[in-house]
Amino acid sequence: MAGSETGIKTSPMKIALIGYGKMGRAIESLAMEKGIDVTGKVDPLTPFKDIFPQTLQQADVCLDFSHPDSVKENIREAAALGKCLVVGTTGWYDQIPEVKRIVKASNIGLIYSPNFSLGVNLFVKLAAKAAELFNPFPEFDIGGFEIHHNQKADLPSGTAELVCETLLKHAPRKQSVVYGSKKIKDPEREIHYPSLRIGHVPGTHEVIFDSPAETVTISCVSRNRQSFAMGALLAASWIRDRKGFFTFDDIINQILKDKHGIH
Ligand SMILES: NC(=O)c1ccc[n+]([C@@H]2O[C@H](COP(=O)([O-])OP(=O)(O)OC[C@H]3O[C@@H](n4cnc5c(N)ncnc54)[C@H](O)[C@@H]3O)[C@@H](O)[C@H]2O)c1
Incomplete structure (x- = not known):
């Protein structure tokens, strides 16, 4: 099996x-x-x-x-x-x-x-490690997003919450998460992590570390x-x-x- x-x-x-x-x-x-x-x-x-x-x-x-x-x-x-x-x-x-x-x-x-999913769980571990690495460099903002099919009952997804809790734990300069489509008020302390519901997408998660000069992303895309x-x-x-x-x-x-x- x-x-x-x-x-x-x-x-x-x-x-x-x-x-x-x-x-x-x-x-x-x-x-x-x-x-x-x-x-x-x-x-x-x-x-x-x-x-x-x-x-x-x-x-x-x-x-x-x-x-x-x-x-x-x-x-x-x-x-x-x-x-x-x-x-x-x-x-x-x-x-x-x-x-x-x-x-x-x-x-x-x-x-x-x-x-x-094994891939998603290892992705969460990568996100934890990445958050730890980027935390001391405040020029890199931290955020992300998730995409799921339009029949999904929950928003944000349970995985999105897990990813964001992991980011908060490992990047303590961020103290809260703004889910959905709400506007962020405090970019220094808030993580923006919106959700898109469309079509048949089984699950996509992306975490972004963005500075004025460069962007680093890690993502996990379930094919089915x-x-x-x-x-x-x-x-x-x-x-x-x-x-x-x-x-x-x-x-x-x-x-x-x-x-x-x-x-
Ligand atoms: N943990 C994971 O890896 C993972 C992956 C995908 C989906 N999910 C979650 O699993 C759940 C189901 O997802 P899905 O895509 O199969 O949804 P779905 O809507 O296709 O199927 C859910 C089924 O549950 C049935 N149901 C409702 N109440 C019930 C009850 N009391 N007893 C038995 N069955 C009942 C519905 O009739 C429906 O057929 C959701 O909460 C989703 O977020 C978890």
């Missing part, structure tokens, strides 16, 4: 899909290629509705790519069955404390990320949803035998440590 590329050993696995939209379908098609069994699907907008909890019963891991409004209830239902979860749905992070309580009380494993699906399946194989609350960064850090001795 996807894990073989990264050196994480995997074994045959059964998964259930909560949410059978663009991502649910992308995961299903990759799972079929990798010989992973999709034993259940739940989605109110498809024929696979109202079959909780039998739908989830046979699965080793449930993968939730649904809607921010339903994610906590979905986690509660899967946790009640003792199922480990991969949560890719974005826009629910104010509920993390409550979800952590559910995970602990049910003694399951849950791994979440606003973005399960396969990168997210690969990461989600890697996360499923990683979480199936673990208990606790994790992020995708825990996997990346483990791989970096095992393969390169860095953290």
Whole structure:
């Protein structure tokens, strides 16, 4: 499965899909290629509705790519069955404390990320390093933007927030982020990071360091949803035998440590 590329050993696995939209379908098609069994699907907008909890019963891991409004209830239902979860749905992070309580009380494993793409996660690490390098040079302003398809529910995207939080942490001369199309008031302390919603773009992020004389950019462009699906399946194989609350960064850090001795 996807894990073989990264050196994480995997074994045959059964998964259930909560949410059978663009991502649910992308995961299903990759799972079929990798010989992973999709034993259940739940989605109110498809024929696979109202079959909780039998739908989830046979699965080793449930993968939730649904809607921010339903994610906590979905986690509660899967946790009640003792199922480990991969949560890719974005826009629910104010509920993390409550979800952590559910995970602990049910003694399951849950791994979440606003973005399960390996490339994006390594891009965030690059952005952290770049922010550290550019922070002492105030002639370089720091900003960026994101582009996603026009059906996306959240704005800014969860990944945009992750990128900006990373920039703030590693470039302390910047103290806040202006998202959306709002005008910035304090260019010295604010990061401008607008969002464009257009067509079918799976996800583009660009971070810019700009001085009067030159511009340095780092960008990550997803060509399709396969990168997210690969990461989600890697996360499923990683979480199936673990208990606790994790992020995708825990996997990346483990791989970096095992393969390169860095953290
Ligand atoms: N973490 C990542 O790597 C990653 C990547 C892409 C998208 N996403 C996120 O995943 C989510 C889904 O994205 P998508 O592109 O597949 O969206 P989508 O709109 O194509 O599909 C979402 C599906 O969830 C279903 N749904 C709604 N409520 C539900 C419920 N209570 N139970 C089960 N299903 C329910 C909808 O009917 C719909 O079919 C979004 O939050 C998106 O931001 C995350």
